Amino acid sequence: MEFFELIRKPWPWYVAGPIIGFTVPVLLLLGNKSFGISSSLRHICAAVIPANISFFKYDWRKEAWNLFFVAGIAMGGFIATYLLTNPESLVVAASTQYSLSQLGITDFSGLMPADLFSVENIFTLKGLIFFVLGGFLVGFGTRYAGGCTSGHAIMGLSNLQWPSLIATIFFMVGGFFSTWILLPWLLQLVN
Amino acid sequence: MAGIKSNSTEGIALFDKEQDSYDGTNQQTQSEGFAGNLKYLIVGIFFGIVFVKAEIVSWFRIQEMFRFDSFHMYGVIGSAVVVGLISLQIIKRFNIKTIGGEMVSIPPKQFNKGQIYGGFMFGLGWAITGACPGPLFAQIGSGFLVVIITLLSAIAGTWTYGLLRSKLPH
Numbered sequence: 001m002e003f004f005e006l007i008r009k010p011w012p013w014y015v016a017g018p019i020i021g022f023t024v025p026v027l028l029l030l031g032n033k034s035f036g037i038s039s040s041l042r043h044i045c046a047a048v049i050p051a052n053i054s055f056f057k058y059d060w061r062k063e064a065w066n067l068f069f070v071a072g073i074a075m076g077g078f079i080a081t082y083l084l085t086n087p088e089s090l091v092v093a094a095s096t097q098y099s100l101s102q103l104g105i106t107d108f109s110g111l112m113p114a115d116l117f118s119v120e121n122i123f124t125l126k127g128l129i130f131f132v133l134g135g136f137l138v139g140f141g142t143r144y145a146g147g148c149t150s151g152h153a154i155m156g157l158s159n160l161q162w163p164s165l166i167a168t169i170f171f172m173v174g175g176f177f178s179t180w181i182l183l184p185w186l187l188q189l190v191n
Numbered sequence: 192m193a194g195i196k197s198n199s200t201e202g203i204a205l206f207d208k209e210q211d212s213y214d215g216t217n218q219q220t221q222s223e224g225f226a227g228n229l230k231y232l233i234v235g236i237f238f239g240i241v242f243v244k245a246e247i248v249s250w251f252r253i254q255e256m257f258r259f260d261s262f263h264m265y266g267v268i269g270s271a272v273v274v275g276l277i278s279l280q281i282i283k284r285f286n287i288k289t290i291g292g293e294m295v296s297i298p299p300k301q302f303n304k305g306q307i308y309g310g311f312m313f314g315l316g317w318a319i320t321g322a323c324p325g326p327l328f329a330q331i332g333s334g335f336l337v338v339i340i341t342l343l344s345a346i347a348g349t350w351t352y353g354l355l356r357s358k359l360p361h
Binding site: 017030044053093108111134135147148163 | 215219223237240245247256265272279287297307318319322332333341342352354359
C-alpha cells in the first residue's frame with residue numbers, strides 16, 4: 001500500500017523526465033517509430049477532412065500508430081486522474097500565484113484554472129481566446145514548425161538535430177512573449 | 192535555402208518528403224494491424240499517466256515555466272532529452288535492431304523557416320492553452336471536457352496550415 005500512496009502523490013521531474021525520455025528508444029525498438037505527437041492532428045485531418053488538399057493526401061493508415069498512441073494518452077490521463085488521484089490539491093509557486101492573481105485568476109486548486117477552463121465559458125470571449133484561438137495556434141504552429149515539444153524538443157534534440165534546436169528556441173520565445181506581453185492583455189480583455 | 196525554395200515550387204511530393212518529414216514517422220517496413228498497434232496504445236497509457244501525475248498537463252506548471260518560478264518543467268524536458276540522447280547513442284553504437292529485426296531509422300529534420308514562424312506561433316498557443324498537443328489529449332482524459340474545443344480548434348489549425356502551406360514562407 002505504501003507504493004500506491006507514493007505514486008498517488010505528484011511525481012517529481014527526475015522521475016517523469018527520464019520516463020518520457022525513455023519513450024524515445026521504446027517506440028523505436030517496438031516498431032521503428034519516431035516519437036512525436038502533433039502529427040496525430042495531421043492524420044486526423046487526412047482521415048476525416050482531406051478536402052483534396054495535397055498536404056493531407058498520404059497513407060495515414062501507415063501512421064495509425066500515432067492515433068493509437070494519443071488515444072492511450074487520453075486513457076492514461078483518465079486513469080491517473082480518477083484511479084491514482086492526488087489526495088492534495090495542486091501547489092502553485094507563490095510568485096506565479098501572485099502574478100496571476102493580479103491578472104484576475106483566483107482559483108489555484110485544480111490542474112487547470114477554473115476561471116478559464118470551464119464549460120460555461122465556451123460561448124464567451126474567454127472561450128474564443130483560450131480554447132479556439134489558443135488551440136488554433138497550437139495546431140497551426142506545430143505543423144508549420146514540423147513538430148511540437150515531443151517531436152522537436154525531445155526527439156529532435158535527442159537526435160542532435162539543429163533545426164529542432166531552432167524550433168525549440170522559438171517555442172520558448174513564443175511562450176515568453178505570450179506569458180509576459182499577450183496574456184496580461186488578453187486577461188484584461190476578458191475580465 | 193535557394194534549393195529548398197525551388198523544391199517547394201517544383202513538386203509538392205518532393206517538398207513533402209524532404210521538408211516535411213512529419214514528426215512521429217513510422218519507418219517500419221512491415222505493416223501492423225489493429226492488434227499490433229495496441230502496443231502503442233499501451234505506451235500511450237503509461238505516457239498519459241506520467242503527464243498527469245507529474246502535472247505536466249497543468250496550465251499552472253506551464254505558467255511557472257515561462258515565468259521562471261519553478262524548475263519543474265525545465266527538469267522534465269531536460270532530463271527527458273538526456274535520457275533520449277543516451278538511449279539513441281546506445282542504439283547507434285551497438286546497432287540495436289527493432290523487435291521486428293529492422294535497422295532503427297530516424298528521418299533527419301530539415302531546416303526551413305517554418306521552425307521559426309511556426310515555432311513562435313506554437314509558443315504563443317502553448318502559454319495560452321497551457322498545453323502542447325500531447326497534454327491536450329491527457330487533459331481531456333482527465334475530465335476537462337472543454338479542452339475538446341481546444342483540440343478541435345488545433346485540428347482546424349493544422350488543416351488551415353495544410354490549405355495555406357504553398358503560400359507560406361518556408
